[in-house]
Amino acid sequence: MEQGRIIRSLSGFYDVDDGQKIVRCRAKGSFRQKKITPLVGDEVRFVPEGRIEEILPRRNRLTRPPVANVDQAVLVFAAIYPEPHPMLLERFLVMVRTQGIRPVICLNKWDQTRETEETLATSLAETYRRAGFDVLCTSTRTGEGIQELKERLSGRVSVLAGPSGVGKSSLLNALIPGVRLETGDLSEKIQRGKNTTRCAQLLRLEEEEGFVADTPGFTSLRLEDVTSETLSEAYPEFEPYKQTCYFPLCSHVSEPDCGVRRAVEAGQIVRERYEGYLALWRELKAEEQQETTK
Ligand SMILES: Nc1nc2c(ncn2[C@@H]2O[C@H](COP(=O)(O)OP(=O)(O)O)[C@@H](O)[C@H]2O)c(=O)[nH]1
Ligand SMILES: [Mg+2]
Ligand SMILES: [Zn+2]
Known part of the structure; x- marks a missing residue:
């Protein structure tokens, strides 16, 4: 049996790269019954006739976009149009942290902004930089930020x-x-919801010795593998203040004498991030309560 990495997935076919050649495969029949779906980025064992027999253990995986075993996720938004979506950004950052993947925020089409004008994109860049994130402003028209993005990849x-x-x-x-x-x-x-990129595929960066996946777009994201209790782990900047909460199992929502909320008031934690936490915590809590009353 041979081993390789899935670099492309297209309606039931998987292109597996073993380093020398690319073999088009189907998944073994039993995968379907077991509800196993191979993902781009999966390390797999396959037979040369074109059948994936086994998926090796994953380091991590995202459902949207559907990929496995990535080191880094670059979340791309446009500066002006289509308008950035702050809560989608926040959700995505939670999913990425939960999976142990390094996040990068990329605000593209920066050529659409003007230096003097405050926009949602400029305030997002400022907020997330303050919160400690790597934020790049790029433009494929002017070339701004492209070199920085290359370095990150x-x-x-x-x-x-x-x-x-x-x-x-x-x-x-x-x-x-x-x-x-x-x-x-x-x-x-926008008008017809057209998705030009239909499949996820992993491309090789020759000089930079990396791989990068292009993926179809998504506009909604369900939080997975995270509960209201574990959510705060996706907010590493809360960590130093958690120890000063009066209640050991403090959720940092409404408990008295909460170290995290004190740090927000003192400007040590970026308020927008805390507000994002609150919104997602409430959402998870409501879902969990629904589950228990079912
Ligand atoms: N003004 C401007 N337009 C861009 C830039 N990058 C991409 N576009 C345009 O945005 C549209 C969508 O680009 P595409 O790469 O297909 O987006 P995707 O769906 O995220 O893959 C195309 O018309 C591009 O020409 C940029 O930096 N500035
Ligand atoms: Mg595309
Ligand atoms: Zn607290």
């Missing part, structure tokens, strides 16, 4: 994620000489 396996139409495929076209990913006209995309 170097030597890592990354995935570009985000809504449709923000420029993920365009960024990869700018980054990787010779690839020509299909990009889409925006008005068509």
Whole structure:
């Protein structure tokens, strides 16, 4: 049996790269019964006739976009249009942290902003930088930030994620000489919900010795593998203040004498991040209560 990595998934077929060649495979029949779905990024054992026999243990996985075994996730939004979606960003950061994946925030189409003008994108950049995130402002039109993005991708396996139409495929076209990913006209995309990128695929960065996945866009994201009790683990900046909460199992929502809320008031924790935590905590709590009354 041979071993390789799934680099592309297209309606039931998987292209597996063993380092020398790419073999188009189907998944073994029993995967379907066991509800096992191979993902781009999976290390698999396969037979040369084109059948995946086994998926090796995953380091991590995301459901949206569907990938496994990535080091880093670059969440891409457009600066102005389509308008950035702060709670989608927040959800995505939680999912990424929960899976132990390094997050990078990329605000593309920065050419659409003006230096003097405050926009949602400029305030997001400022907020998330203050919260300690790596935030890049890029443009495939002017080339701004492309070199920085290249540096982040170097030597890592990354995935570009985000809504449709923000420029993920365009960024990869700018980054990787010779690839020509299909990009889409925006008005068509928004009006008809068109997704130019239909499949996830992993591309090799030759000089930088990394891999990067282009993925179809998504606009909603369900929180998985996280509960109201574990949510705060996705907020590493809360960590130093948790020890000063009066209640050992403090949820940092309404308990008295909460160290996290004190730190928010004192400006030591970025308020927008805490508000994001609160919104997601309430959502998880409501879901959990529904589960128990079912
Ligand atoms: N103004 C501007 N438009 C861009 C930029 N990057 C991509 N676009 C345009 O945005 C549209 C969507 O791009 P695409 O790469 O298909 O987005 P994807 O759906 O995220 O892969 C296309 O019309 C691109 O030409 C940019 O940096 N600035
Ligand atoms: Mg695309
Ligand atoms: Zn607390």
